[in-house]
Amino acid sequence: MIFVSVGTHEAPFDRMLRAVADLELDEELVVQHGPSTVRCAGAVEAEYLPFDEVVGYIRQARAVVMHAGVGSIMIALTNGKRPIVMARQAQFGEHVDDHQLELARRLEENGLVALAEDTVSLGAELAGEATAPVSLSGVPWLGNELSDYLVEQLGEPQRQPQILRAS
Amino acid sequence: MTRSYVVVTPARDEAENLPRLAAALAAQTIPPRTWMIVDNGSTDGTLELAHALAAEHEWIDVLSVPGSSVADRGAPVVRALQAGIAAVAEPPEVLVNVDADISFEPDYFERLLARFDEDPSLGIASGSAYELRGETWEQRFVTGSTVWGASRAYRWECLQQLLPLEERVAWDGVDEFKANTHGWRTAAFEGLPFRHYRRECERDGAKWRSFHYQGCTAHFLGYRAWYLVLRSLWHARREPQAIAMIWGYAVSAIRREAQNADVEGRTYLRHQQSLRNVRVRALEAAGRRAKVEARVSRIADILLVCSSGGHLQQMLALQPAWGNYSHVWVTFDKSDVQSLLGGERVLFAHSPTNRSIKNLLWNLVLAWRTLRTVRPRVILSTGAGVAVPFAWLARLFGARVVYVESFTRIEGLSLSGRLVRPVADRLYVQWPELAEAEPTAEYPGNVFAR
Numbered sequence: 001m002i003f004v005s006v007g008t009h010e011a012p013f014d015r016m017l018r019a020v021a022d023l024e025l026d027e028e029l030v031v032q033h034g035p036s037t038v039r040c041a042g043a044v045e046a047e048y049l050p051f052d053e054v055v056g057y058i059r060q061a062r063a064v065v066m067h068a069g070v071g072s073i074m075i076a077l078t079n080g081k082r083p084i085v086m087a088r089q090a091q092f093g094e095h096v097d098d099h100q101l102e103l104a105r106r107l108e109e110n111g112l113v114a115l116a117e118d119t120v121s122l123g124a125e126l127a128g129e130a131t132a133p134v135s136l137s138g139v140p141w142l143g144n145e146l147s148d149y150l151v152e153q154l155g156e157p158q159r160q161p162q163i164l165r166a167s
Numbered sequence: 168m169t170r171s172y173v174v175v176t177p178a179r180d181e182a183e184n185l186p187r188l189a190a191a192l193a194a195q196t197i198p199p200r201t202w203m204i205v206d207n208g209s210t211d212g213t214l215e216l217a218h219a220l221a222a223e224h225e226w227i228d229v230l231s232v233p234g235s236s237v238a239d240r241g242a243p244v245v246r247a248l249q250a251g252i253a254a255v256a257e258p259p260e261v262l263v264n265v266d267a268d269i270s271f272e273p274d275y276f277e278r279l280l281a282r283f284d285e286d287p288s289l290g291i292a293s294g295s296a297y298e299l300r301g302e303t304w305e306q307r308f309v310t311g312s313t314v315w316g317a318s319r320a321y322r323w324e325c326l327q328q329l330l331p332l333e334e335r336v337a338w339d340g341v342d343e344f345k346a347n348t349h350g351w352r353t354a355a356f357e358g359l360p361f362r363h364y365r366r367e368c369e370r371d372g373a374k375w376r377s378f379h380y381q382g383c384t385a386h387f388l389g390y391r392a393w394y395l396v397l398r399s400l401w402h403a404r405r406e407p408q409a410i411a412m413i414w415g416y417a418v419s420a421i422r423r424e425a426q427n428a429d430v431e432g433r434t435y436l437r438h439q440q441s442l443r444n445v446r447v448r449a450l451e452a453a454g455r456r457a458k459v460e461a462r463v464s465r466i467a468d469i470l471l472v473c474s475s476g477g478h479l480q481q482m483l484a485l486q487p488a489w490g491n492y493s494h495v496w497v498t499f500d501k502s503d504v505q506s507l508l509g510g511e512r513v514l515f516a517h518s519p520t521n522r523s524i525k526n527l528l529w530n531l532v533l534a535w536r537t538l539r540t541v542r543p544r545v546i547l548s549t550g551a552g553v554a555v556p557f558a559w560l561a562r563l564f565g566a567r568v569v570y571v572e573s574f575t576r577i578e579g580l581s582l583s584g585r586l587v588r589p590v591a592d593r594l595y596v597q598w599p600e601l602a603e604a605e606p607t608a609e610y611p612g613n614v615f616a617r
Contacts, residue, residue, distance in 0.1 A: 051506040070575050071503075074480035077615050106577050140612030142571065142595055143488035146547075149593055150488060153545055153567055154468050157491030 002126070003061040004040070005032040007069040008048065012036040013094050016086040019119040020065060023126070030057050055079060063126055065116075068100035073113060084114045084125045168284055172261040172276065172320070174202045177247035179234060180211045181267035184364065189220050189227070191270040196277045200259055202227045205247040208234010230254055242334040249332060258323050266317040269296075271361040278359055279320055290325035290351025291343055293318045294359035304362060314343055314353050318361050325351045340384065341427075348435045374408040382415020389426055389433035390416065394440040404563070467493040467512070470543035470566070472557045473550060474518070475501035481549040481574060483507065484614040495541050497533070497557065520552030531556040538564045545569060549614075551583040558587045569593040572601070574613055580605055 004020055006013040017031070017038040029043035032054070039045065049057070058064055058079045066072040068085040076083035087101035088094035108115040116122035151157075174192060178185065185204070192202055204217040204227065214231060221227040232250045234243060248264055255262070261283060263276075275294060283289050293315040297304040316339040321329070328349050333341040343353050378399070385395050395416050402409035427433055438444065469492050473482045479498060496513040498504050504513065516533055517526040534556040546561045548554035549571045558568045570587045572580060574597045580588065588594055594608045602610035 051503045070573075071476035071480065074477040074574070078480050078484050103575055139616045141616040142597060142612045142614045143485045145595065145609070145611030146485060146569065146571070147488040149569065150469070150492065150545065154492055 001028040001030060001057070001061050002063045002065060003030050003057040004043075004065045005049075005054065005067070005072060006034045006036055007032075007067045007072045008034065009067065009069060009088065009095065010035065011088070011094055013067050013086075013088055014038040015092055015094065016065070016067060019086065019116070019122050022119045023123050025126070027062075030061075065122070065126075068104040068113070068115070070103065073103075073107065077112060082111070082113060084116050084122065086116050086122070168280075170197060170280070171200050171259040172197075172263055172280065173255055173259040174199045174263045174265050175205060175248055175251035176202065176265050176267050177205045177207060177244045177251070178209065178213050178217070178267045179207050179243065179247075180209045180213060182209070182211045182213045182216050184267040185213065185216055185220065187270050187364075188265065188267055189224075191273075191275075193224065194273040196274050197280060199226060199263075199276070201255070203230060203251040203254060204228070205230045205232060205251040206234075207232050207243050207247040228254070245332050245334045245338045249330070252326070252330070261320050261322055262326055263318065263320040264316070265319075266363075268364045269317050269361050270364070271318070275359065275361060279356070282354075282356060282359075283320070283322060286352065288350070288352045289354065290322050290346040290349070291353040292320050293355050294361045295355050295357055296363045297360050298363050304360075306360070307363075314339070314355050315361075315363075317363050322351070325349070341388065344388070344436055344439075345429075345432060347439075348429075348432045374406060375411045378402075378406075378409050378411035379415040382412035382417075383419045383424070384415075385412065386416045386419035386424060387427055389436055391437055391440045392416070392420075394445065397445075466541045467495040468544050469494040470497060470537065470541055470546045470557065470561075471495070472497045472516075472546060472548040472554050474520070474553055475499040475504050477575070478549045478551055478573065479503060479507065481571065481614045482547075485547075485549070485571070489547060495537075495543070497537060497553065499553075516553045518553070520555075527552075527556065531560070534560045538566065542566075547571070548587070549573065551581060554583055555586045558590050562590050567592045570595070571614065572596040572608070574615065577601060578604070580608070 002025065004017070006016060012035045014036045017033060017036050017040060020029070020031075021038060021040040024041075029040055031040055031043045031045050032047070032049050033039070033045060034047060054075065058076055058081055061081070064076050064081045064083045066076060066083045066085050068087040073083055073085065085104050087098070087104045089101060090097050104113055104115045107113045114125045116125050176188065189202075192199060204220070206214040206217060206229065214229070217227075217229040221229045230250055232247050252262065261280060271294065279292060279294065282292055291314045296307045296315050296317060298307055319339060325346055329342045329345050332338050346353055382395065382399070396413055399409045399412035402412070439448075469489055471482055471489065471494050473479050475498055494512075496508060496511055497516050498508070498513060499518040500515040514533070514537055517529040520526055520530065530553060538557070538560055542564065543561075543566050545567045546557055547569045548558065550573050554570060558570065561568050568587065568591045570584065570591045570593070572584045572595065576584065576596065577598045577600065579601070580596075584594070588607060594605075596602050596605065596608045596610055597613035599610045602608050
């Protein structure tokens with residue numbers, strides 16, 4: 001299954017959905033299309049999905065295709081997926097500026113996302129093996145340092161761990 | 168071992184309070200050698216009551232000095248106290264000025280005297296005051312060297328160097344800093360509570376007037392003007408009338424009122440009020456506040472402050488670090504928050520925070536209320552703008568500020584990061600190149616690497 005989402009931005013992102021549709025994939029598709037008008041044949045579609053379901057689909061999916069919004073990328077990364085992203089661009093009326101492109105390029109350099117510019121590169125990314133986000137495995141976790149600081153300030157925690165949401 | 172102490176209580180119209188204090192003194196594990204009640208013009212039978220108490224207990228003495236017809240503050244109390252001191256036949260080791268409207272536990276003086284034993288340089292000392300707010304006794308706070316006037320113990324040698332006492336309101340502030348200039352240590356001790364049944368100056372009705380007098384006294388002592396302003400603003404957090412201190416100070420300055428002739432004392436005071444020392448003293452006061460309130464009224468250890476969306480994701484990615492501490496959230500009322508933070512204690516901030524002065528002000532109000540109620544010891548934020556008012560006010564409440572710059576920031580700090588930077592105890596960034604560009608920041612890895 002491939003999960004596709006244009007995020008929750010108020011502008012449509014037809015260019016990305018057309019790139020997906022043009023690939024004519026022989027695979028199950030779940031698409032959150034927002035205000036976009038392009039549709040992918042045979043896909044399970046929703047304008048907006050509840051947050052829980054987004055997380056559920058991301059975890060199940062073989063690959064995740066998203067707009068390069070910070071929130072979307074974060075959700076994918078926190079759920080163990082390296083998303084294939086397309087950046088919204090101002091010249092196509094997809095966003096107010098090109099910050100998505102800048103961010104996506106930097107994150108791609110660090111192996112956290114795969115940046116697709118068009119149908120061809122999107123197809124190439126989808127054809128490859130899904131990889132775990134690389135730089136997440138080589139670097140330390142910030143929480144270790146934070147944890148030390150909190151113990152220094154507050155002492156060892158007294159309470160049992162409180163799990164927000166079962167993984 | 169210090170055993171002998173004399174208690175002096177100036178009393179005007181205290182018939183209501185004296186029996187309670189008499190009982191508290193009679194119950195002391197180390198009783199006072201003498202309790203001198205100095206009546207100064209009571210009209211409510213205080214003098215008669217004092218005589219009755221003296222007839223009952225041989226260690227109680229009564230003295231009467233003429234009172235003042237108007238309730239002019241400070242001077243009559245000091246005259247009564249000095250009369251009491253002068254009437255002491257044989258010098259005790261410690262003399263304690265105790266207001267009529269307090270009481271304490273039976274071991275109060277035993278423990279207070281022990282402090283004088285432990286530290287030969289201790290000149291003036293008290294316990295710490297608790298006052299009734301609503302239905303609970305709450306501690307009132309002062310900076311470390313400030314001794315409560317309501318229960319004020321003087322080492323006899325130290326007291327001799329302070330006489331005659333200044334006949335004015337806030338005389339206790341004057342003698343305290345005189346003691347300091349003579350090299351005596353002064354202290355109010357934590358964990359040695361006494362109960363104060365009436366807030367200072369309430370009986371004269373006008374807090375405004377009392378604070379105004381304090382301003383005049385500050386001028387007399389030679390306070391630095393900016394220090395006085397800061398001090399009155401600090402007190403105004405709880406008692407808005409404290410602003411009157413500025414007025415009193417300014418009026419005295421304009422009228423060129425006389426100032427303390429003791430040049431050495433004034434120099435000492437100004438040194439105490441230099442920027443560096445004030446910082447240390449403020450931190451000290453805030454630190455103790457934080458410590459004490461940790462025991463009495465803390466709702467949560469950590470306040471988690473972040474926007475919804477990606478910032479919330481990053482906070483959740485750090486959950487193993489903070490999840491075992493008690494916490495309260497401040498975030499936005501958005502769909503991801505609703506679904507991710509079910510069952511959590513969540514306060515909703517006003518959004519959007521970008522370029523909205525109105526929401527900034529609302530969030531300042533929210534931050535003030537939240538910090539007062541929750542009393543967190545640490546504020547942890549993963550951004551963005553909503554962190555700014557919380558981080559700045561956190562300093563006033565003695566909480567530590569930890570700011571984690573967003574994972575999306577690689578080349579430079581966000582605006583929120585730059586605004587929080589001056590008050591942050593820890594500023595973490597998630598890219599090594601950003602830590603290089605930003606010397607105040609640390610790079611301990613990123614939030615997702617776990």
